[in-house]
Amino acid sequence: YAAVSWVDCFYWTLTTMSTLGYGDITFDGPNGRLFSMLVMFTGVIYLFIVLPFFFMEFFYKPFVKYQMGARVPRSYTSEEDQHVILTHYDSISHALMDKLEQFGYPFVLIEEDLDEALRLHVMGIPVMVGDLDEVETFQKASIDKAKMVVATDDDIRNVNIAFRARDAAPKVIVTSICTRTASEDILELAGADHVVRNAKMMGSFLARRISCTDTRAHVMGAFDEVLIAEATIHGTPLVGSALRDTNLREEQGVNVVGIWERGQFELPTPDSMLSNHTVLLLAGTESHLTAYDEKFRIYETNNSPVIIIGAGRVGRATAKTLEEMNVPYRVIETDEVKVAKVKNGIQGDASERAVLDRAGINKTPAIVITSHSDETNVYLTIYCRKLRPNAQIISRAFLHRNVEPLHRAGADFVISQDHMGANTIFNLLDRAEILMVTEGLDVFRQQTPKGLVGVQVKDSHIREKTNCGIVAIKSNGKGKVIITPSPDDTFPDDGEIILIGDEASEKAFEESFGK
Numbered sequence: 001y002a003a004v005s006w007v008d009c010f011y012w013t014l015t016t017m018s019t020l021g022y023g024d025i026t027f028d029g030p031n032g033r034l035f036s037m038l039v040m041f042t043g044v045i046y047l048f049i050v051l052p053f054f055f056m057e058f059f060y061k062p063f064v065k066y067q068m069g070a071r072v073p074r075s076y077t078s079e080e081d082q083h084v085i086l087t088h089y090d091s092i093s094h095a096l097m098d099k100l101e102q103f104g105y106p107f108v109l110i111e112e113d114l115d116e117a118l119r120l121h122v123m124g125i126p127v128m129v130g131d132l133d134e135v136e137t138f139q140k141a142s143i144d145k146a147k148m149v150v151a152t153d154d155d156i157r158n159v160n161i162a163f164r165a166r167d168a169a170p171k172v173i174v175t176s177i178c179t180r181t182a183s184e185d186i187l188e189l190a191g192a193d194h195v196v197r198n199a200k201m202m203g204s205f206l207a208r209r210i211s212c213t214d215t216r217a218h219v220m221g222a223f224d225e226v227l228i229a230e231a232t233i234h235g236t237p238l239v240g241s242a243l244r245d246t247n248l249r250e251e252q253g254v255n256v257v258g259i260w261e262r263g264q265f266e267l268p269t270p271d272s273m274l275s276n277h278t279v280l281l282l283a284g285t286e287s288h289l290t291a292y293d294e295k296f297r298i299y300e301t302n303n304s305p306v307i308i309i310g311a312g313r314v315g316r317a318t319a320k321t322l323e324e325m326n327v328p329y330r331v332i333e334t335d336e337v338k339v340a341k342v343k344n345g346i347q348g349d350a351s352e353r354a355v356l357d358r359a360g361i362n363k364t365p366a367i368v369i370t371s372h373s374d375e376t377n378v379y380l381t382i383y384c385r386k387l388r389p390n391a392q393i394i395s396r397a398f399l400h401r402n403v404e405p406l407h408r409a410g411a412d413f414v415i416s417q418d419h420m421g422a423n424t425i426f427n428l429l430d431r432a433e434i435l436m437v438t439e440g441l442d443v444f445r446q447q448t449p450k451g452l453v454g455v456q457v458k459d460s461h462i463r464e465k466t467n468c469g470i471v472a473i474k475s476n477g478k479g480k481v482i483i484t485p486s487p488d489d490t491f492p493d494d495g496e497i498i499l500i501g502d503e504a505s506e507k508a509f510e511e512s513f514g515k
Helices: 006-018 029-069 091-102 114-122 136-139 155-168 181-190 197-210 286-296 312-322 353-359 375-386 401-411 416-428 460-467 502-513
Strands: 083-086 107-111 127-129 146-151 173-178 196-197 218-223 227-232 255-261 264-266 277-286 306-309 329-333 345-347 367-370 393-397 411-416 433-439 441-446 469-475 480-482 495-500
Touching: 006 029, 029 441, 083 091, 083 375, 091 416, 091 502, 107 114, 107 277, 114 127, 114 433, 127 416, 136 155, 155 173, 155 181, 173 181, 173 441, 181 441, 196 197, 196 416, 197 312, 197 416, 227 286, 227 469, 255 469, 277 286, 306 312, 312 329, 312 401, 329 353, 345 353, 353 375, 367 375, 375 393, 375 401, 393 401, 401 411, 411 416, 411 433, 416 433, 441 502, 460 502, 495 502
Parallel strands: 083 107, 083 146, 107 127, 146 173, 173 196, 306 329, 306 367, 329 345, 367 393, 393 411
Antiparallel strands: 218 227, 227 277, 255 264, 255 277, 433 441, 441 495, 469 480, 469 495
């Protein structure tokens, strides 16, 4: 055989694998042809599979990503000052974005991952790319003009964010979500002005929504001397009466500002009928509520333990609040470790009838469902409603979209954790104080708009224009509070109005009468 150079070998291989095949160099014999066929098949695989893959992966995709990444800003310039800087995209920040957008607050989300930033950018969310562990990132987000920085990631990340944000702007308000008690002090040392313990707030809220252990008025919140309370009327002479015939305003001085009927809320009218399942939302001073209690606390009382399903952070916070309220309770939990963390714990599955019987399902006045799974919460709500039709069922929803299904399953009150956290943070933006009654329903105060000064209540048409109910009218100059305003009362120029309504109603009030 004649010697073949390396150049000729490379030349033959290239022409064969690339299917050019000039034919000027060929193998003789069957073995040579078999070898040539093998090289050609290998060339086809490389030509149509491997080479396109390398081209797409290392040339085309990086180019497209670079082009798309160029669309995502690396900085934020607001046309208005006092914007909000968000540092993590989750259910809480998503709910907060909805409220900020609804009420016209500018905001920007800082995202470290370019792919995630691109996805959020396509969704229409104001987003910028940057590393949260660099002060320069916050400076590019115009933190010196920002109203607030919000951290909703895990505790360790939130500490770092608070520390960097405080370095970048010493005067900006820094608000952080906190899951562990030990992290609260660390977050404050890192520079957080407000630390929101969502699980603790959720547990306290769920516990204070229990109103069927007795017929007294249970205070939920206060606007100075105006107290907002709930009261069940089961077993009282109020059952079967129209609201106009109860004489609550004339005799006790309380204002019925809302009516709950199996989880359904409505603004009251004089013709509203009251039943055994009605829960009244009352407004009044301390003396008014005391007078109400004096008349109605003698009626049916249920001192049986409240059942709490779930001993996680929310369940333990609920139990702690009930203990402070001197309300007996029992906690059902499958995890032995979590059961050991609570008093009156029962280890077992709440979906088993025997476990619920041990907890006292047949006598309990209320059931609080705190599972982390919304599917489980719906299941347990339906089951408990069947076993105990007259009990008050209060449930936590992890996601806002499951609030309505839980109401339909039989829950009297439902609150989602993301909206509670978002509402709490939103209320820190120097807004008028807001009391969250339940999911999507708030009691809030507004300074008397100029267009309503001197106008009588009957001529304001507030309810018709905004679907808000008037809870009280205050005159700061005279120190006068009208808990039960009549149609002929007028709005003072130096006071405020306390209203009840959902987010759309509050927005409609601002649009109709001004902030």
